[in-house]
Amino acid sequence: MARIPLPEGDLPERYRVFGLHPALGKALAGLSEAIYEKSNLDKRVREAVRMRIALINECRICLGYRFPELQALGIDEAFYEAVRDWRSSDRFSEKEKMAIEYAERFLLDHTKIDDEFFRRLEKHFSSAEIFDLSAVIAGLLANGRLLQVLQVEQPCALHASDQ
Numbered sequence: 001m002a003r004i005p006l007p008e009g010d011l012p013e014r015y016r017v018f019g020l021h022p023a024l025g026k027a028l029a030g031l032s033e034a035i036y037e038k039s040n041l042d043k044r045v046r047e048a049v050r051m052r053i054a055l056i057n058e059c060r061i062c063l064g065y066r067f068p069e070l071q072a073l074g075i076d077e078a079f080y081e082a083v084r085d086w087r088s089s090d091r092f093s094e095k096e097k098m099a100i101e102y103a104e105r106f107l108l109d110h111t112k113i114d115d116e117f118f119r120r121l122e123k124h125f126s127s128a129e130i131f132d133l134s135a136v137i138a139g140l141l142a143n144g145r146l147l148q149v150l151q152v153e154q155p156c157a158l159h160a161s162d163q
Contacts, residue, residue, distance in 0.1 A: 001151065001153075002152045003149075003150050003151045004150060006019070006020065006152075007020065012153060013152045014147065017150065017152045031139045032143055035136050035140065039136055040129070041133060041136060043073055044075060044079075045095065045096055045099045047070060047079070048083055048086070048092060048096050050140055051063075051083040052086065052100045052103045052104055053107060053140045053144065055083065055084060056104065056108065057145060059144050061153075066080075079091060094124065095125070098125070099125075102117075102133060102134075106134070106138070118130075
């Protein structure tokens with residue numbers, strides 16, 4: 001149950017909370033749609049980042065949410081479990097590990113992301129991909145923490161078209 005009163009209705013809380021300020025709600029739903037449907041990131045990269053953010057945020061919903069269509073890409077329970085120990089795991093490419101490290105630093109120590117780190121990041125990602133990755137990390141952080149802090153029941157995949 002949400003920490004704040006939400007508009008009445010039969011819709012789940014994840015939709016009703018956006019009714020408190022429809023313009024902001026639509027923007028946040030649009031950001032989520034962009035992350036899950038419009039990002040140009042490799043799906044394995046995005047999913048590894050999503051899971052690392054879920055672990056850091058301790059988001060039970062995100063930790064348990066799976067995209068069945070991603071199983072064909074080798075994204076299975078072993079993949080998700082390996083994110084916990086990503087540094088020593090052999091399940092991830094160097095590119096995927098860089099993305100996970102970036103997400104971790106972005107959430108936990110963003111002021112220490114320096115030029116040397118970006119030089120390492122640029123070995124695996126183009127400028128457009130770095131922007132995409134940064135926006136995905138920021139969006140997952142923002143949406144996840146907002147809904148979690150307000151204790152709104154929600155899945156991580158929220159589409160603007162669902163409203």
